[in-house]
Amino acid sequence: MWLKGGQLYDVDNGSFATGDIRLDGGRIAEIGRAPSDAPAVDLDGAYLLPGFIDCHVHICVNTESADGNNPWRDALPATIALWAARAARRLVRCGITTARDVGGWDYHEIAVREAIETGWIEGPRLLCSGKILSITSSTRPYYPGMYEEADGPDAVRHAARKQLANGANLIKVLASGAVNSTKYERADAIQYRPEELRAAVEIADDNFTHVAAHAHATEAIKNAILAGCRSVEHGTYGSDETFRLMVEHGTYMVPTICTAHAFLQDPAFAAKALPHARERYEYLQTIRYANLNKARETGVKVAMGTDVGTPGNHCGDNMQEVALMVERCGFAPADAIRSATTIAAELLGLDEEIGRLKQGFAGDVIAVDRNPLDDINALRDVFFVAARGQIVRNDRIH
């Protein structure tokens, strides 16, 4: 099957050129010119890019509830699983063909990953962390299916092994407090101590995988980098020193700047949230834009991540993160696209498999009608998606 008549994006050069793509066996089998009699999908005049990669999602969390204190109160377990399956479908249909879930809910996300791989349901390629490893926390009752409490290095090793035994692909730890937390918890305070973070990294290393560290606090970011965590999630209070350390150690930053934007864009929705959570979002929004600017200028490897799953931050509009990187944080469109393709693929260890339109790579292809280098918001109107060689969306056919 050929995808014919489009402009193909070269992520490395940052430019489009005319070409056709042949999909076969789930892969990009050939790039060239489609023979006139070959079966083809007409994508005349469209702009084709590799499928995008979101490095920070929570497919199991109800985003329609503004109440941070257990968005699934009184829900049936199967309701959560069905929500996660719908979220996965929304991800792939908006152009996210690979996603890293960094905090599931009672392992429903692992079941969704398996159902996608089996071909039962539509969704992106998923990498999952299972539950989030946390110190004893006042916030655990807010997310009862998401936290695994473990204090001290030995307990952290056990908790990390437990996630892997339940099918996790990586380990997620809380190096600092969270924004969506109780009023007793501070995002600018550290949680896990260096020896506990190192314990998580040891178990990840043993199992050929990596640790993603949630870290807002300056000291937590530093601890995560020095412990060998592969990515710093959020990085809100990053400093000149921490960004320099990230460059030195090759640590990736996954900024998730669209969380506050998504939460605050509907004032009626935001008004229903816990007052301390609303205040934190308002306060943090500008800090995060400024700090991502600084990280970019310092040369930090930034991998795109949305944190869909936070209140109001729904699966399906993930490309708003890429747009905000350009509009608020000084990224050139080509660099923002690299964050969501080649750099994200490197973070996941899949850079020989995804992130480029290249012969032999996975058949993950998206298409838009307008040139995203001229208008980055064109990416929010993806009309065609192929995931692992299967066409899951083509709005030109009615």
Ligand SMILES: [Zn+2]
């Ligand atoms: Zn998150």
